[in-house]
Amino acid sequence: MIRLDQLSKVYGTAPDAVTVLDRLDLAVDTGRVFAVVGPSGAGKSTLAQCVTLLEKPTSGRVVVNGDDLTALGAQDLRVARRRIGTIFQQDGLFSRRTAADNVALPLQYLGVTKAETRARVAELLDRVGLADKAQHYPHQLSGGQRQRVGIARALALRPSVLLSDEATSGLDPDSTASIVRLLRELRDDLGLSILFITHEMDTVLQVADSVARLDHGRIVEQGELTALLRDPDSALGAQLRPEPLALPAAAGDRVWSVAYTGDVPGDWILRLAARLDAPVALLGASVEQIDGAAIGRATLGIPQTVDAAGVDSALRELGLAVRGAAIPPLDDRDGAARPASPDDLPELIGARA
Ligand SMILES: Nc1ncnc2c1ncn2[C@@H]1O[C@H](COP(=O)(O)OP(=O)(O)OP(=O)(O)O)[C@@H](O)[C@H]1O
Numbered sequence: 001m002i003r004l005d006q007l008s009k010v011y012g013t014a015p016d017a018v019t020v021l022d023r024l025d026l027a028v029d030t031g032r033v034f035a036v037v038g039p040s041g042a043g044k045s046t047l048a049q050c051v052t053l054l055e056k057p058t059s060g061r062v063v064v065n066g067d068d069l070t071a072l073g074a075q076d077l078r079v080a081r082r083r084i085g086t087i088f089q090q091d092g093l094f095s096r097r098t099a100a101d102n103v104a105l106p107l108q109y110l111g112v113t114k115a116e117t118r119a120r121v122a123e124l125l126d127r128v129g130l131a132d133k134a135q136h137y138p139h140q141l142s143g144g145q146r147q148r149v150g151i152a153r154a155l156a157l158r159p160s161v162l163l164s165d166e167a168t169s170g171l172d173p174d175s176t177a178s179i180v181r182l183l184r185e186l187r188d189d190l191g192l193s194i195l196f197i198t199h200e201m202d203t204v205l206q207v208a209d210s211v212a213r214l215d216h217g218r219i220v221e222q223g224e225l226t227a228l229l230r231d232p233d234s235a236l237g238a239q240l241r242p243e244p245l246a247l248p249a250a251a252g253d254r255v256w257s258v259a260y261t262g263d264v265p266g267d268w269i270l271r272l273a274a275r276l277d278a279p280v281a282l283l284g285a286s287v288e289q290i291d292g293a294a295i296g297r298a299t300l301g302i303p304q305t306v307d308a309a310g311v312d313s314a315l316r317e318l319g320l321a322v323r324g325a326a327i328p329p330l331d332d333r334d335g336a337a338r339p340a341s342p343d344d345l346p347e348l349i350g351a352r353a
Contacts, residue, residue, distance in 0.1 A: 001193050002051070002084070002161045003027040007060035009046050009217075020046045022217040023060065028161070028193040028210075033183065035196040035204045035225075037236075038214035044197045047214065048165040051195065052084055053077060065160055085154030089166040091146040093138040099125065099149045100134040106156040124152040128182060144175025151182065155190075162186065162194045168203050180206045201240050205290055211236060226293040232259040232321040243323075246284030246299035253281060253301035256311060260287070260296035262319035269300075275314040278306045297323070 009021040020043045028034040038044050049055035051062055053069055062069045064083045072080055093102045100121050107117040125131050128148040138146055147167060154162060164183070168176040180203060186192050196207055204211055205225070212222035213236045221228075221236040228237040237259075249255045265271060273280040281301035288295055298320075302311055312322060 001028060001030050001065065002195060003061075003063040004051070005061040005063065007047075007050060007062065008058050009043075009050055009055065010058040020217050021050060021057070024214075024217075024219055026212055026219065026222065028195050030160070030193055031187055031191045032209045033187055033194040033196055033207050035198060035208035035211045036214055037198060037201065037204055037211060037239075039199070042214040043217040044199070044214060045165065046217075048086075048163060048197055051163055052086055053081065082157040083159050084161045084163055085157070085159035086163045086165065087147065087150045087154050087167040089169045091138070091143075091150040093146055093149055093153075095138050098135050098137055099130060099141065099152075102138070102149055103152045103156060106153060110157070120156065121152075124155055125149075127155070127186075128152045142175065143171050144178055147171065147175070147179055148182065151179075151186075155186070160191075160193060162192045164194060164196045164198075166198055167196075169198065169200060176200075176203055177206065183207055205240060209291070211240070213239070226291050226295065229290060229295045230259065230261050230293065232261060232323040238323070241286070241295060241297065244284040244286045244297055244299065249283060249301035250281060252303055252305075254304045254306075254308075255283070256300040256302055256315075257323045258298050258300060258315055258320045259323050260294055260319060261321045264294065264296065264319040268318045268320065271318060272300075272314055275317075276302065276306050276310060278303050 004024050004026050007021055007024040008019065011018045011020060024047070026034065026036075036044060036047065046055065050057045053062065057070060060070070064080065067080060069077060069080050093099075094105075097105075103121045103124050104117050107120060112120070122131070122134070125134050128151050130145060130148050130152070133141060133145060133149075138149070141149065150167075151162075162183070168179050171179065183194055183196070184207065187194055196204075198204060208225045210222065210224050211228060212219045214220075221234065223231075223234070223236075225240075228234045229241055231237050243257065246255070269280055269282055279302075282298065283301050284299040286297050315321060
């Protein structure tokens with residue numbers, strides 16, 4: 001497992017010091033994929049460099065399997081770094097070496113015997129599904145295949161942690177999906193802890209067990225992927241799965257934006273209408289299975305005459321909740337449609353703060 005304790009990186013000195021990473025705490029357990037997402041300039045590349053100690057953190061610790069890498073001297077650090085395999089957006093393969101020779105590099109560097117190297121390279125290329133491409137040169141491989149060779153090379157020294165820095169960025173959707181499948185296999189078969197740094201939200205949905213959002217060098221939100229997606233108030237959950245585009249509500253209807261928070265019965269709209277004794281219009285919806293959990297968003301139109309507190313409690317009983325994040329903008333143009341949010345509830349149900 002890998003853990004970051006209060007990891008900070010400051011470039012320059014006062015008064016021009018720039019804090020690029022600000023006391024980050026995160027842990028990637030054995031056999032888990034932890035994604036870090038964030039906009040351009042958030043500090044993702046700096047994080048990748050600090051995790052591998054290519055950049056020295058200004059303060060804080062990088063702990064791998066209980067050992068603090070930041071406390072090691074140069075010699076010990078060189079050895080300890082082997083516990084972290086890295087893959088980057090650029091595959092970094094040597095163009096004049098075959099796939100097999102590229103994978104062999106770290107082993108040759110450590111003086112592993114030729115016979116052992118040959119056997120290990122064959123095993124690694126087989127592991128990433130490229131046994132038949134061993135003698136191909138990088139230019140004879142697709143982007144996804146080159147990235148697989150990069151993964152095989154990253155695994156050569158049997159790391160316990162795999163750091164992926166934008167490794168699927170720039171790949172087509174099929175290649176991305178196949179790399180994601182491979183990473184999940186490696187997670188399960190080898191028990192790797194995978195730190196997956198990316199700006200691609202779709203890929204996070206496919207690969208991550210947990211997610212953190214980095215913004216201006218700080219982790220502003222983190223949690224289990226499915227918990228974030230099921231949390232109606234999570235901004236990160238809303239970013240990962242944006243609101244479906246909805247139809248306009250009929251005049252006289254109020255718009256409700258809701259999220260699945262648990263197991264929701266398939267006929268929930270019928271049940272909701274029955275409980276409210278009112279028509280419920282489905283204006284937009286997305287329902288899918290992510291990591292074994294049903295994740296859903298829906299936009300509903302319900303007559304304004306229906307008691308809002310009643311709608312709220314009926315939704316809860318069905319395993320749904322009104323969303324607080326990414327609520328559609330107010331639309332008072334015709335005075336009919338108005339989105340409801342938890343902030344509105346006290347007002348809607350007549351409560352006073
Ligand atoms: N050596 C440096 N000296 C000073 N500031 C730096 C240095 N390296 C990075 N920064 C600053 O740190 C911030 C984070 O940069 P970083 O490259 O880590 O972000 P990022 O999230 O990887 O962005 P992108 O997705 O665009 O690559 C930026 O504001 C950048 O200008």
